[in-house]
Amino acid sequence: MPIVVRLDVELAKRKLSVGEFADQVGLTPANVAVLKNGRAKAVRFSTLEAICRVLQCQPGDILHWVDE
Numbered sequence: 001m002p003i004v005v006r007l008d009v010e011l012a013k014r015k016l017s018v019g020e021f022a023d024q025v026g027l028t029p030a031n032v033a034v035l036k037n038g039r040a041k042a043v044r045f046s047t048l049e050a051i052c053r054v055l056q057c058q059p060g061d062i063l064h065w066v067d068e
Contacts, residue, residue: 004064007036010055024054 011021018036022029027047034040048059055061 002066002068004066005035005038005040005062006064007032007051007062010057010061011036014055021054025050 011018018029018032022032025032025047027035027050035043043063048062051057051062052059
């Protein structure tokens with residue numbers, strides 16, 4: 001997949017568990033796992049905004065395009 005989700009890296013930098021992060025963002029831990037493991041087919045802008053707000057980062061810190 002050409003878009004790589006680096007949510008696991010950002011969570012590790014901040015020493016946040018999936019459960020804590022899910023609570024702060026307003027997602028279920030299962031949905032965070034789907035994002036984290038790269039199985040998501042889409043991300044709502046409102047979800048991306050919440051992720052960036054909680055992690056104090058930019059969308060480019062989470063989403064990376066990789067040339068196949």
